[in-house]
Amino acid sequence: MIKLENVSWKVDQFALAGVNCSIPEGKYAVLMGATGCGKTTVLEIICGLRQPDGGTVLVADVDVTRMLPGERQIGYVPQDGALFPTMTVAEQIGFGLQVRREGKERIVEVVSRLAEDLGVAHLLERTIHGLSGGERQRVALGRALAIEPRVLLLDEPISALDEDMRDDMMALLKRVQVKHAITVLHVTHSSQEAEQLADCVLRMEDGSIINRELQG
């Protein structure tokens, strides 16, 4: 579950004022809104990369507002994947486990399982140069899933992909969410993605999340 209570944040001319929203456990939520309306900022506040000026962030009923990003157990996939420039695909996926000083065997096991799942097993020894947009997103997804996060935050994971890759990626995202029984917050401006993926749709306007439609 992800819950924002009265979250506010301001820098220069841009402000989020009293953002409230709640995403139930294990649901796939899609957050929509115009470009530059603060969707990415909301994701960054949830995963702890930005400190809100006021309000509370709850993840799985735990107040994480003052926690460091690494303590929140949140998987974050920013736009374009933001892969690590000098690492191989295997090193990227195993990175979180390596930081947590997990054993070598466990890292290898998790990396190969996730790579198999996400269809990037044949890329494990490659560096990121020359990977396609879809492959990059899959690697970034694997990297986030390796730490077994409680929630997954996806920032426009599909919009940069070629038309014919999009359906594949959407199917993959849905499959991953169901398999890992994970709460997902997916940011996009495409209503098609919302229709295909969302259990609930959140809409962002004028610096706050104003409306919430539950489907099904």
Added chain:
Amino acid sequence: MASEAHETLGMSRLVKFLKAPWHFMLRLRRDPNARFWFLISLATAGYVLFIVAMLVATAVHSTPGDLLSALQSREIQHSIYLSLLTCSLTALLSLLTAVPIGYLLARRKFFGKALVESILDIPIVLPPMVIGLCLLILFQTRMGGFVDSVIPFTYTVFGVVLAQFVIGVAFAIRTMRGTFDQLSQRPEDVAMTLGCSRGGALWRVTLPAAGKGMVAAASVAWARSLGEFGPVLVFAGATRMKTEVLPTTVWLELSVGNLEGAIGVSLLMVFFAMIVLVAMRMAGERW
């Protein structure tokens, strides 16, 4: 038959070759785009030729014997050794200083940032001799005197390194800042969500990607230090076998009228600079 055909082919090639300048002139007259690139290439070629002419003129002015006799002088050998040692130390210290400062400037906005950036550029715009004088005066103050009593800087090898460092580091900072500007912060952010501290993310994700920039920063500091003369002379002096570095040697040899010796040492510096340039390029390519 075959040889005849071969000959005809050779002839037609020759004709083509002879006609090439004519075709080129025609193209220049007709195509304004070609004229533009021709003029720009001309300017580039002129400048490149100028540099090469300087080096060649210096090189042919001396004989290998001059160079050899310069190399055999004990004073000059010591100056070569001291130059290589101090430049390498300066490059290392510059890199260690430039990485954190460059990172801060690239990643954070803060009050007075423009002022800090201007201050960091002062060693680049200040006349080098003045930097030497400022250093000398700083070490005459009470605090400077205290530091000097712990680690003697004025007129010592440490002073040579400090004088080189002041200028070398300013260039290294510029290079590192540019490097970090080019590297997105997003991968660092992701590393933090995966459990790294900010410092850990810098160490594991960004620094490995900044390898090329670090090589460039160290080499620019090294090359600047090799040629640093004014501040070294004023702050560390020109004592033979003690604080004499290669630019000082050139000056000392010139001042006693030994042009051949000065040229020999100059060529040596050109040689070192080339080696560093090539080595750093190769190291940079491997990243």
